[in-house]
Amino acid sequence: MPTSSLTFRRAARGDVPQVVALVERAYRGEASRAGWTTEADLLAGQRTDEVEVAALLAASDTRFVLASRSAELVGSMMLARHDGSLAANGTVYVGMLAVLPTLQASGIGRALLGEAERLTRDERLGDTLRMTVIGQRSELIAWYERRGYRRTGEREPFPYGKPRFGLPRREDLYFEVLEKAVDQRER
Numbered sequence: 001m002p003t004s005s006l007t008f009r010r011a012a013r014g015d016v017p018q019v020v021a022l023v024e025r026a027y028r029g030e031a032s033r034a035g036w037t038t039e040a041d042l043l044a045g046q047r048t049d050e051v052e053v054a055a056l057l058a059a060s061d062t063r064f065v066l067a068s069r070s071a072e073l074v075g076s077m078m079l080a081r082h083d084g085s086l087a088a089n090g091t092v093y094v095g096m097l098a099v100l101p102t103l104q105a106s107g108i109g110r111a112l113l114g115e116a117e118r119l120t121r122d123e124r125l126g127d128t129l130r131m132t133v134i135g136q137r138s139e140l141i142a143w144y145e146r147r148g149y150r151r152t153g154e155r156e157p158f159p160y161g162k163p164r165f166g167l168p169r170r171e172d173l174y175f176e177v178l179e180k181a182v183d184q185r186e187r
Contacts (some may be wrong), residue, residue, distance in 0.1 A: 006108065008115050011064035018073050019064055019096075022123070025050050026098035028166070035101030036057050037109075037140060042173060043166035048096065052164075056080070064096075065119070067112055075099040075108045079116060081126065091179075092116070092126040113147055120182045127182055132156055132175035141176055149178040 011019060025031045027047040032038035039047070056062045056078060067075035077097040094116050099108045103167060120126050133141050135155065145151075158173035159165045 003129050006067050006074070006111055009066055009068070011057060013054065013057060015064070015066060015073075016057065019053050019066070019076050020048055020050050021098050022073055022076055022100065023053075023098045024025055025101055026104075035072070035099070035104035037099070037104060038101070039134065039137075039166070040170055042136060043133060044169060045163055045167035047166060049164075063159050064111065066116055067099075067108055067115070074103055075112050077112050077116060079119065079125070086182050090126045091128045091130050092120050094129050094131045097131075109143075110147065117180075117182055129180045129182060131178050133178060134158075135174045135176040136170070141178065144178050149179070149180045152156075152177045152179050 024047055026037060027034065027039045029040060032040050035098065053064070057064055059080075062078060062080040064076055064078050066073055075098060078093075078095040080093045094113070097109060097112060099106075099112070116129060120129060122146070128143065129149070131144070131149070133144065135141075141151070154177035156175040156177060158168065158175065160168060160173075
């Protein structure tokens with residue numbers, strides 16, 4: 001699928017069920033195994049739910065960006081200001097980057113990251129993109145590094161004992177923190 005056929009838009013309240021379904025398919029359960037970004041071997045249970053996505057969508061410091069081909073939702077990501085406001089420069093957190101498993105490795109994830117950079121730069125949301133990736137996902141971290149993200153050396157603990165984040169299948173999970181500076185000169 002050529003990524004030139006993708007359209008991007010900001011999610012609305014009515015998109016919540018579709019976003020949740022996409023994120024769940026991309027990360028958890030058997031459906032996620034059709035792609036390469038599955039967490040099914042590391043975590044069972046849910047990745048998110050409608051309550052969380054609706055609350056994030058309603059927050060002034062957060063937005064979801066949807067990627068569609070024709071009328072089909074094929075990818076999504078969340079952008080959130082790390083310091084609580086999407087109105088001033090700083091760090092923008094990229095989360096819940098999800099692509100339909102059957103379309104992974106077709107350039108949609110790369111296009112979503114490009115859109116995150118464009119929005120961050122053009123709308124002056126910040127000067128740095130930041131994300132966390134499960135540390136055991138070395139192939140995914142390497143993919144982000146090829147996109148210009150770098151390991152900060154920071155690690156964040158996995159929220160064990162909080163089933164809302166998933167049911168760990170291992171006792172050694174943690175998050176690796178990655179960042180990328182956004183070139184502000186490309187305005």
